[in-house]
Amino acid sequence: MTRSAAARLIALEVYSVRKHRLVYVLITIAIVFSVSGCFGRSGTTPGTYTASGFVRDSDGNGIDSVILGFSGGFGTATTDIDGKWLKNGLRGTVTVTPRKTGYVFTPSNREISRPTSSVSFVGSSDAAARGKLKVSLMGSTEPRVRSRVALSDLTPFDPEVYAPPFNSEAKGNLVGRYTPHSVIGTVHGMGVASPNYRLPLECLYTVAEGPYSGVILLPAFDFAFAKGIMYVDYLLEHGRYDFTVVEMEIWGENMSLERTDGFSILSEVHVDLGDEYCDVSFPKELRGKSHGTVHVFQLVDLIPLGKRDHIALVRLSFDHAVDRPYIVNPDGSYVHDLNPYFWECNTRMGLAGYVIYLPGLDLDLSSESAHLIFDWDLFDLIEVYDNGTPDDVSDDLITLRLDNPFPITLRAEPYEELEPIIGDGVQPPEVSELDILFFDLVEQQVAIRWINPPTADFRQVHIVRKESVPPTGIEDGDVIYVGSGYMYQDDDIKLGKEYFYRVIVEDWDGLLSDGKTISIRTDPWEFTSIRAHAVQQSVSVGEMVRLWADGYTTPGERRRAVCRWELDGDVGGLTYDWRNYSTVLDEPGYNCDFKATKPGVGVVTATWGDLSDSVTITVTE
Numbered sequence: 130m131t132r133s134a135a136a137r138l139i140a141l142e143v144y145s146v147r148k149h150r151l152v153y154v155l156i157t158i159a160i161v162f163s164v165s166g167c168f169g170r171s172g173t174t175p176g177t178y179t180a181s182g183f184v185r186d187s188d189g190n191g192i193d194s195v196i197l198g199f200s201g202g203f204g205t206a207t208t209d210i211d212g213k214w215l216k217n218g219l220r221g222t223v224t225v226t227p228r229k230t231g232y233v234f235t236p237s238n239r240e241i242s243r244p245t246s247s248v249s250f251v252g253s254s255d256a257a258a259r260g261k262l263k264v265s266l267m268g269s270t271e272p273r274v275r276s277r278v279a280l281s282d283l284t285p286f287d288p289e290v291y292a293p294p295f296n297s298e299a300k301g302n303l304v305g306r307y308t309p310h311s312v313i314g315t316v317h318g319m320g321v322a323s324p325n326y327r328l329p330l331e332c333l334y335t336v337a338e339g340p341y342s343g344v345i346l347l348p349a350f351d352f353a354f355a356k357g358i359m360y361v362d363y364l365l366e367h368g369r370y371d372f373t374v375v376e377m378e379i380w381g382e383n384m385s386l387e388r389t390d391g392f393s394i395l396s397e398v399h400v401d402l403g404d405e406y407c408d409v410s411f412p413k414e415l416r417g418k419s420h421g422t423v424h425v426f427q428l429v430d431l432i433p434l435g436k437r438d439h440i441a442l443v444r445l446s447f448d449h450a451v452d453r454p455y456i457v458n459p460d461g462s463y464v465h466d467l468n469p470y471f472w473e474c475n476t477r478m479g480l481a482g483y484v485i486y487l488p489g490l491d492l493d494l495s496s497e498s499a500h501l502i503f504d505w506d507l508f509d510l511i512e513v514y515d516n517g518t519p520d521d522v523s524d525d526l527i528t529l530r531l532d533n534p535f536p537i538t539l540r541a542e543p544y545e546e547l548e549p550i551i552g553d554g555v556q557p558p559e560v561s562e563l564d565i566l567f568f569d570l571v572e573q574q575v576a577i578r579w580i581n582p583p584t585a586d587f588r589q590v591h592i593v594r595k596e597s598v599p600p601t602g603i604e605d606g607d608v609i610y611v612g613s614g615y616m617y618q619d620d621d622i623k624l625g626k627e628y629f630y631r632v633i634v635e636d637w638d639g640l641l642s643d644g645k646t647i648s649i650r651t652d653p654w655e656f657t658s659i660r661a662h663a664v665q666q667s668v669s670v671g672e673m674v675r676l677w678a679d680g681y682t683t684p685g686e687r688r689r690a691v692c693r694w695e696l697d698g699d700v701g702g703l704t705y706d707w708r709n710y711s712t713v714l715d716e717p718g719y720n721c722d723f724k725a726t727k728p729g730v731g732v733v734t735a736t737w738g739d740l741s742d743s744v745t746i747t748v749t750e
């Protein structure tokens with residue numbers, strides 16, 4: 130692993146630790162969308178299936194005595210003290226509806242049609258929790274009135290913070306402005322915060338790798354066309370509309386994370402620069418992606434700031450307390466102890482990348498349900514400077530607008546359900562960036578990610594699945610998904626098979642694309658060795674250490690190994706949830722934490738099947 134790759138992973142880790150509690154909430158919520166298999170249980174009647182799940186509050190605590198009603202005469206189930214419920218003998222498509230006096234549930238019901246162990250709900254005892262909240266990213270490529278957010282008294286970005294030559298006259302004259310037609314980016318996370326809480330606006334999916342953790346699958350969007358990307362109704366629990374910060378983190382460069390760890394990270398700005406630059410190959414453009422007069426750049430290569438070689442994570446904070454846009458850490462270097470908020474708090478984080486504060490958060494969501502829109506003004510976003518040589522276009526400089534590299538505003542609009550759009554009569558284009566992964570972790574699952582096509586009359590996609598051979602069309606195989614989403618987790622799978630998925634786009638004319646097909650084998654992960662790791666092996670009493678275990682396959686590929694964890698030595702305890710500590714964890718997981726309580730030497734052992742590996746940890750006063 131190169132040093133910079135290691136730095137990237139560390140930054141992700143730091144960030145995920147900081148968000149630990151939020152991730153926990155996220156898993157509670159995200160799991161609502163995941164359907165995982167526990168088929169093949171003994172004692173079930175042929176043709177019937179078993180479903181189970183949890184009902185928890187937004188802090189992750191189980192809610193007991195919730196009655197779950199099942200449509201079709203299948204009766205009810207009731208949650209236990211941990212919020213868990215289970216129902217045998219279901220058949221066909223059944224709607225599950227939770228109820229408990231004084232509680233409101235998100236979602237209010239769910240439809241199931243196959244074995245699943247994660248039909249979960251988030252409950253709130255705040256009866257005022259009503260309404261819907263939706264978040265979208267929208268890019269406008271048309272000239273228009275800038276924003277409904279008051280921008281009158283803003284000070285533009287100070288060009289002195291830009292990297293050379295953009296901080297001086299050396300860049301030459303502005304010779305062109307262009308509007309990108311596609312801005313593809315991976316969203317690392319979004320959230321809202323106030324001095325009293327932080328909550329994620331989660332569009333992420335996870336694959337469980339232990340009781341409280343999961344592999345995070347990051348979505349990617351085309352910011353020019355992404356609409357209605359997520360529903361964040363759970364924010365309305367406890368009347369949490371009084372946040373003063375909305376934040377979003379996006380990746381600025383393409384990054385191929387190891388396949389078993391999740392989908393690759395994407396960042397591509399597609400812009401047609403016309404005939405003048407047809408034969409010019411800019412030093413930082415993605416040559417394999419550029420075509421004709423269209424040039425493709427990673428976002429970070431268009432940002433006129435410094436330290437390109439560091440992590441290209443761009444953190445945008447829309448903050449009520451900010452009266453002008455400004456950049457923290459404009460050189461993009463690693464910040465070890467950033468307090469991301471203006472109020473006094475204990476929140477500390479490490480981050481490599483840019484932190485950009487944008488003003489104008491003035492949202493009132495308390496009176497009615499709302500639609501939060503991250504509105505990216507793409508019109509003339511790209512500027513070209515002649516580099517002081519007006520007669521030579523080959524050395525011209527390309528950058529985001531220097532007056533404001535991030536013309537993004539956040540606004541709230543009345544909530545509306547998706548309305549039909551007038552079709553253009555043309556067959557829709559295909560999805561792009563179609564990708565697939567197989568996971569053999571706590572459960573077995575195939576995950577598929579795609580970007581919906583950049584067409585105004587896009588309606589939804591259909592995913593058709595078939596074993597062993599590719600589906601030839603929408604009628605050939607099982608339709609496993611219909612919707613306008615961007616990711617699908619398929620856990621109704623068998624091991625040792627090859628599955629083909631055809632993703633077909635439907636537009637508002639009712640026209641279908643031919644479809645794109647992708648396939649994967651579901652062979653179980655067999656390890657020939659495992660290796661346990663600790664972030665550090667020498668700690669003081671009171672400190673925590675993260676441990677994890679990797680498994681290696683015969684071809685030598687590294688994958689996450691879901692192991693049993695055991696501590697030998699009276700020096701502390703192991704935990705998944707930072708609340709309960711023990712010497713043996715009763716469920717397997719990919720990672721756990723060790724807390725040191727006494728000086729001495731302890732040995733932590735991870736076991737996977739017949740394989741095991743140990744880490745020695747020395748605890749000092």
Ligand SMILES: [Ca+2]
Pocket residue numbers: 514515516517518519520521522523524525
């Ligand atoms: Ca020039």
Ligand SMILES: [Ca+2]
Pocket residue numbers: 552553554555556557586636637638640
């Ligand atoms: Ca059409």
